[in-house]
Amino acid sequence: MDYIEKFKNYTTKQTVNLIIKALGNTSDENLIRLTYAAERIAPKHKPKIGKVRKMFEDKAPAYFLAQKALKEIHPNVRDKMVLNFMINYILLGPKNRENFEKKEGIPCPATIVISPTMRCNLKCTGCYAGDYSKKDDLPLEYV
Structure with missing residues (x-):
């Protein structure tokens, strides 16, 4: 990653940090205004941000x-x-995954879930995690 790319990433993180700080006690109008700022920060995601703004304006769930x-x-x-x-997954993630794929020759997943025990005591209907025994556990040295 060259210096210009690092600088862009840094300024994006700082801008989003400032926006995040304002989120906790912002009014509805300001929340909608922030979506316009987000469109300027991430023009590639303008259609998605527009959908979020529409949900805010319509007071959707x-x-x-x-x-x-x-x-x-x-x-x-x-x-x-x-x-x-916002930063690591939506803004910087795609470029990082693309760079990884170019370098390594294999696609990089957006999310990796590690389930060391594969077990859960909640027994939720349809959930995979209640169907495994102790023998299916991931060894500690792999984690």
């Missing part, structure tokens, strides 16, 4: 979920969650 998350989740957790999802 996703709007209430976002409001609840922004107001009730601890600020440190909220900030990290938004930063990781």
